[in-house]
Amino acid sequence: MKLGDLTELAARNLREAILRNSLTTLGIAVGVASLVALLSLGVGLQQLVDRSVARAGLFDTVSVRPRQSTPFGQPGGGRRNPRDAAADLVPPRVLDDAARKEIAALPNVLEVNPEERFTAEARLDPNSQLVMVAGMPASSQNSGALDGLSGNFFSGPDAEEVIVQGDMAKRLLNEGQPPASLLGKEITLRFAQRQALPPPSQQAASDAPNQAVGPDEEAMGFSIVPSEKKFRVVGVTPSSDSGGGPVGFNNAGMYLPLAVAEKLQVVQQADLREMSRSGAAEGMRYAALNVRASSPAAVAQIEASIAHMGFAAFSLIDVTRNLRTFFAIFDLFLGIFGSLALAVASLGIINTLVMAILERRREIGVLKALGAADRDVRQLFFAEAGVMGLAGGVFGVLLGWGIGRAIQFATAVYLGRQGMNSPNIWSVPLWLVLGAVAFAVVISLASGIYPASRAAKLDPVEALRYE
Amino acid sequence: MIVHVGVEFTVKPLHATLRTMNVTETQAGLNGNAIHADQVSRHYQMGGATIRAVDQISLDVRAGEFLALLGASGSGKSTLLNLIAGLDRPTSGAIFAQGRDLARMSSEDLAKHRNHTIGIVFQSFQLLPRMTLEENVELPLRLAEIPRAERPGRVREALDRVGLAARVKHRPAELSGGEQQRAAIARALVNQPMILLADEPTGNLDSKTGDEIMHLIAGIHRPASGPGRTIIMVTHERALAEQYADRIVTLSDGTIAREESLR
Numbered sequence: 001m002k003l004g005d006l007t008e009l010a011a012r013n014l015r016e017a018i019l020r021n022s023l024t025t026l027g028i029a030v031g032v033a034s035l036v037a038l039l040s041l042g043v044g045l046q047q048l049v050d051r052s053v054a055r056a057g058l059f060d061t062v063s064v065r066p067r068q069s070t071p072f073g074q075p076g077g078g079r080r081n082p083r084d085a086a087a088d089l090v091p092p093r094v095l096d097d098a099a100r101k102e103i104a105a106l107p108n109v110l111e112v113n114p115e116e117r118f119t120a121e122a123r124l125d126p127n128s129q130l131v132m133v134a135g136m137p138a139s140s141q142n143s144g145a146l147d148g149l150s151g152n153f154f155s156g157p158d159a160e161e162v163i164v165q166g167d168m169a170k171r172l173l174n175e176g177q178p179p180a181s182l183l184g185k186e187i188t189l190r191f192a193q194r195q196a197l198p199p200p201s202q203q204a205a206s207d208a209p210n211q212a213v214g215p216d217e218e219a220m221g222f223s224i225v226p227s228e229k230k231f232r233v234v235g236v237t238p239s240s241d242s243g244g245g246p247v248g249f250n251n252a253g254m255y256l257p258l259a260v261a262e263k264l265q266v267v268q269q270a271d272l273r274e275m276s277r278s279g280a281a282e283g284m285r286y287a288a289l290n291v292r293a294s295s296p297a298a299v300a301q302i303e304a305s306i307a308h309m310g311f312a313a314f315s316l317i318d319v320t321r322n323l324r325t326f327f328a329i330f331d332l333f334l335g336i337f338g339s340l341a342l343a344v345a346s347l348g349i350i351n352t353l354v355m356a357i358l359e360r361r362r363e364i365g366v367l368k369a370l371g372a373a374d375r376d377v378r379q380l381f382f383a384e385a386g387v388m389g390l391a392g393g394v395f396g397v398l399l400g401w402g403i404g405r406a407i408q409f410a411t412a413v414y415l416g417r418q419g420m421n422s423p424n425i426w427s428v429p430l431w432l433v434l435g436a437v438a439f440a441v442v443i444s445l446a447s448g449i450y451p452a453s454r455a456a457k458l459d460p461v462e463a464l465r466y467e
Numbered sequence: 468m469i470v471h472v473g474v475e476f477t478v479k480p481l482h483a484t485l486r487t488m489n490v491t492e493t494q495a496g497l498n499g500n501a502i503h504a505d506q507v508s509r510h511y512q513m514g515g516a517t518i519r520a521v522d523q524i525s526l527d528v529r530a531g532e533f534l535a536l537l538g539a540s541g542s543g544k545s546t547l548l549n550l551i552a553g554l555d556r557p558t559s560g561a562i563f564a565q566g567r568d569l570a571r572m573s574s575e576d577l578a579k580h581r582n583h584t585i586g587i588v589f590q591s592f593q594l595l596p597r598m599t600l601e602e603n604v605e606l607p608l609r610l611a612e613i614p615r616a617e618r619p620g621r622v623r624e625a626l627d628r629v630g631l632a633a634r635v636k637h638r639p640a641e642l643s644g645g646e647q648q649r650a651a652i653a654r655a656l657v658n659q660p661m662i663l664l665a666d667e668p669t670g671n672l673d674s675k676t677g678d679e680i681m682h683l684i685a686g687i688h689r690p691a692s693g694p695g696r697t698i699i700m701v702t703h704e705r706a707l708a709e710q711y712a713d714r715i716v717t718l719s720d721g722t723i724a725r726e727e728s729l730r
């Protein structure tokens with residue numbers, strides 16, 4: 001029989017026992033729905049994590065340090081990857097301006113920024129807090145790192161403004177004040193400033209404190225003096241309990257425009273090391289550089305090139321690879337549990353079709369008498385199983401989608417009551433929709449194998465004999 | 468007792484019949500036989516006992532012949548008919564239909580044989596109850612993979628021929644027994660088979676309705692125009708057999724007890 005005739009006959013046979021077949025189809029739908037609901041949750045959670053990681057700049061950032069300056073291994077305690085082993089043969093280099101320019105010239109590098117981080121005391125009378133301050137490049141404005149920011153980004157690269165992390169804002173404010181009430185207030189930062197000592201001959205003449213020292217000035221040595229500066233709060237990031245704010249590389253309590261942070265000449269740990277190591281240092285040296293790649297795909301290549309230049313380069317690509325493996329296994333487990341329901345549903349199909357054979361003995365006999373081959377009968381039952389699978393699959397996807405929406409809604413209400421904004425933990429990608437429907441059809445066809453071959457083998461003489 | 472009802476047939480010589488039926492010599496098989504059964508047996512094993520439903524029957528049915536199978540209940544009439552229909556396979560022996568040995572056909576070919584060469588009518592009509600007459604009659608065309616566009620015309624023609632053109636949208640339950648049997652005949656003929664097999668087609672009908680059905684079958688056997696058909700009919704009623712058949716074969720315990728040529 002032609003496929004059109006098969007499906008037509010199958011559809012009308014299904015309609016004849018509408019209640020029973022609907023219930024069977026519903027069974028498949030529930031199985032598919034549970035599969036879709038679980039997997040969408042898995043996919044949604046994965047995307048949630050991916051989004052946070054991407055927001056942290058983990059995917060497109062390479063951290064560069066001088067090789068010796070990381071005596072405790074690479075940041076993040078990461079394993080050394082094989083590329084580094086080869087790079088170890090290259091002599092280590094100083095991370096200076098020349099190196100910075102060289103890195104910036106590498107293909108697929110968007111920008112290279114010095115990592116500017118220091119500890120300071122933040123004061124907002126009557127409270128004060130020790131805080132990690134980081135310089136933030138202008139590119140962060142659009143990187144997604146500041147999603148959910150209240151207030152504004154820095155008005156300019158040299159603005160004496162500060163963006164405060166939500167939790168830090170709470171600590172600086174009095175109990176019960178919302179973090180956003182910090183906006184517009186002035187915060188005083190107190191930090192250790194590095195002041196270059198003039199060459200010994202001029203030492204007496206140079207008494208003026210707090211004088212900015214250019215990076216090109218010869219550093220024959222320096223003194224450390226406490227220094228203070230006021231910054232106006234222009235932005236407050238979401239606090240960590242609502243799932244917002246920058247994390248990872250850029251994590252800090254306060255952010256200054258990168259250029260402003262650099263000009264503060266805060267003492268860096270590397271300064272002390274460099275000082276004890278060599279007498280004649282020329283130009284500016286960096287403790288670390290953050291290299292932004294044009295895409296996560298380019299990160300590995302950039303990392304390798306930098307390592308070959310003689311620096312320690314590190315990215316979180318390897319770490320996120322593990323994360324992906326974890327989610328693949330997580331999804332597999334969710335899939336297995338979801339499939340269990342579908343397995344039960346497939347028993348329902350087998351049962352329904354076997355029942356149908358008993359009921360339709362005569363019809364099968366008549367079809368055979370009229371010239372149906374065993375193959376036609378088998379295909380007819382297959383088609384019925386397939387139609388039930390298809391209907392159950394489509395309905396199940398809708399049902400699963402509905403369940404997912406309900407879970408999403410319930411989470412949103414629950415988290416909303418706790419004062420948190422709710423992340424999207426639910427995602428139904430197209431591959432899941434198509435895959436679930438196809439899976440339902442395949443399972444149904446497989447369930448149809450036994451009933452169909454039984455129906456095909458039915459002896460027509462036997463089937464037609466008695467009323 | 469022989470009852471003659473006013474239907475008269477001009478008996479033509481065989482070659483003339485064959486010509487009007489448009490049957491070539493090869494199609495008709497050896498010796499112009501539509502059916503040639505050679506030592507056919509169908510035995511059933513029940514525990515230790517062997518039931519010889521059909522036992523060593525040899526029988527030729529000429530193309531265009533109307534053969535009646537008579538016999539007591541359990542004498543093997545239906546079993547023999549099912550063997551000829553290709554619904555059942557003989558335990559031993561050979562059956563040729565239009566020159567081809569059914570015993571050596573694959574089950575796929577046997578299905579084609581049932582679809583193309585044979586039309587079957589049963590005592591209990593065997594229409595599918597949830598389908599309209601139209602859909603019932605369309606079934607053999609679906610199985611034969613006749614193009615969709617051709618089907619409605621052929622279905623209508625077949626139902627028209629049995630006088631049910633007005634009832635195409637009705638379901639079997641909405642029809643009388645006689646009408647149902649006529650629909651079943653339409654279904655058996657829609658694929659224009661050479662041979663019509665009927666297992667007690669009037670068995671479930673009153674005598675008047677039975678007569679109508681027999682008229683119909685006689686008309687199929689020798690229509691006023693167009694090709695005629697070979698007919699093998701099982702019946703209990705000797706009177707019907709004598710009235711319509713060319714030949715009567717009486718079975719007893721799975722063997723041929725008697726053969727009478729009437730025309």
Ligand SMILES: Nc1ncnc2c1ncn2[C@@H]1O[C@H](COP(=O)(O)OP(=O)(O)OP(=O)(O)O)[C@@H](O)[C@H]1O
Nearest residue numbers: 511513518519520539540541542543544545546547
């Ligand atoms: N599947 C079977 N298993 C065992 N015996 C069978 C089977 N089918 C038929 N028989 C036997 O074969 C014999 C012939 O049966 P068949 O149905 O051909 O008789 P019949 O002449 O058509 O009778 P009726 O006029 O009652 O229809 C019977 O004795 C029957 O019991």
Ligand SMILES: [Mg+2]
Nearest residue numbers: 544545546666
């Ligand atoms: Mg019988």
